Amino acid sequence: MDVKSVEEFDKTLEQKEHPTMVVIVAAEWCGACKRLEESVWKPFCTKKDAPPNVIRISDEVFPNTKLGQKTPIQYYPTVLEVTSSGTGEQVATPVKTPRSVEELRSLALTGVSSAETIDADRIPNAKLEPMQKGGSFLQTLHQTAHGVLPASVIGTLALYMQAGGKRSSSRKQKASSRRSSKRKQSNRRKQSNRRKTRRGYMFRA
Secondary structure, X not given: OEEOOHXXXXXXXXXXXXXXXXXXXXXXXXXXXXXXXXXXXXXXXHOOOOOOOEEEEEOOOHXXXXXXXXXXXXXXXXXXXXXXXXXXXXXXXXXXXXXXXXXXXXXXXXXXXXXXXXOHHHOOOOOOOOOOOOOOHHHHHHHHHOOOOOXXXXXXXXXXXXXXXXXXXXXXXXXXXXXXXXXXHHHHHHHHHHHHHHHHHHHHO
């Protein structure tokens, strides 16, 4: 079910019929969200026996909800398993993005194991503001991957890119230095040839 308003979302999560809810936070500009919609969300919604405890909400509405105010989103799409704690407080756990209707159905019916959850320390820039349009290459990589890569992988990629940039800059400097050296050598040869030519004329005279 698509939730369009803050009131509808909060009311849906406060119901007691389904203690566990699956929330998909998606953005219109996100390519991965569009692929998820076509390959998983739309087919899931057409199933007559689709579990009713799965809802989708836009990135523009979610931050204004009660849950959204305490659950910053770092990438899109984000899938949350929302449960109630002993005090009645809603607890949102980021989980891996389902890649098929069957995976989404299984998530809705049985929940996830600890191996399928995504810890905060595995999310890059977890303390930063939610990702905006035109983010960095690494952020875009998250969108394209339909999920989250381990922080170790992201860190390695970042270091590789930085090192690559330094190597590229170093190569440019070396190439520029070689060109400058060749120009100086060429100028020296020309000057030497001119001197030899002048001396030859003077000698013949």
